[in-house]
Amino acid sequence: MTGVRPDDVVAVADHEATRVLTLNRPEARNAIDIPMRLRLLEELRRAVDDRGVRAIVLTGAGGTFSAGGDLRSMEGAGPDGVRERLAPVHQAVRLIATCGTPVIAAVEGAAAGLGVSLAAVCDHVVAAEDARFVAAFGKVGLVADGGLLWTLPQRVGMGRAKEMLVFGRTVPAPRACEIGLADSLAPPGGALDAALELAGEAASLAPLSVAAAKRLLARADHSLKRMLEAEREEQAALFGTADFAEGRAAFAGRRPPRFEGR
Numbered sequence: 001m002t003g004v005r006p007d008d009v010v011a012v013a014d015h016e017a018t019r020v021l022t023l024n025r026p027e028a029r030n031a032i033d034i035p036m037r038l039r040l041l042e043e044l045r046r047a048v049d050d051r052g053v054r055a056i057v058l059t060g061a062g063g064t065f066s067a068g069g070d071l072r073s074m075e076g077a078g079p080d081g082v083r084e085r086l087a088p089v090h091q092a093v094r095l096i097a098t099c100g101t102p103v104i105a106a107v108e109g110a111a112a113g114l115g116v117s118l119a120a121v122c123d124h125v126v127a128a129e130d131a132r133f134v135a136a137f138g139k140v141g142l143v144a145d146g147g148l149l150w151t152l153p154q155r156v157g158m159g160r161a162k163e164m165l166v167f168g169r170t171v172p173a174p175r176a177c178e179i180g181l182a183d184s185l186a187p188p189g190g191a192l193d194a195a196l197e198l199a200g201e202a203a204s205l206a207p208l209s210v211a212a213a214k215r216l217l218a219r220a221d222h223s224l225k226r227m228l229e230a231e232r233e234e235q236a237a238l239f240g241t242a243d244f245a246e247g248r249a250a251f252a253g254r255r256p257p258r259f260e261g262r
Helices: 034-049 079-098 114-120 148-156 158-165 173-179 191-203 207-217 224-239 242-253
Strands: 010-015 018-023 055-060 103-107 110-112 124-128 132-134 184-186
Touching: 010 034, 018 034, 018 191, 034 055, 034 079, 055 114, 055 191, 079 114, 103 114, 103 191, 110 114, 114 132, 114 148, 124 173, 124 191, 132 173, 148 158, 173 184, 184 191, 207 224, 207 242, 224 242
Parallel strands: 018 055, 055 103, 103 124, 110 132, 124 184
Antiparallel strands: 010 018
């Protein structure tokens, strides 16, 4: 990897066309305080705006994805303080869901609270076989945030979402993969390597096509009529791109395509 800044609360490293963002407060199990929220949003924006970045991997340092929001930093926060804390998280979640770059979560150890929210909004979740997911906001007197009330039912269905959000049950990684909270499993300690392999596959695809797919999937209105209309416009735009011409030429020449995102 290149470009590592290990002392930052979000460490950044490039692995070919993949940008790895690592939540980097291992002494606090990567609890997400305000500086980390702001830094994560900044680095997500930077990665999305970088044409050389074809995939993003989000992970945590020290064998833990994230223990969730930093409760110690919440003391004394009133309603305005809560809104201030949530603003960068909401922007980050919205960016992950709607940006044209594939975002993959690599989960080791625990993903708790807001950590589950960040993982669940990613396009793919790789979980170590001994990882676990818990969103027991009720144990601290709060409600789920970070978009989890939207993403979790989409991933696992309403009944299973209530098992986690209403009853506070912990979900081990094999069960998470079975119900759709995680998308693939890796050996303990191997989640990042598996995520990088998947990111490499995503990075080889036409970036404009991937971006169009993410835009369509993120639409609030999923009615067939509206989706067909949106699909028609996206496809018409893609027909005129250099990447589509390259894709056709590579298919005819039986060679790997070389996409440039234009």
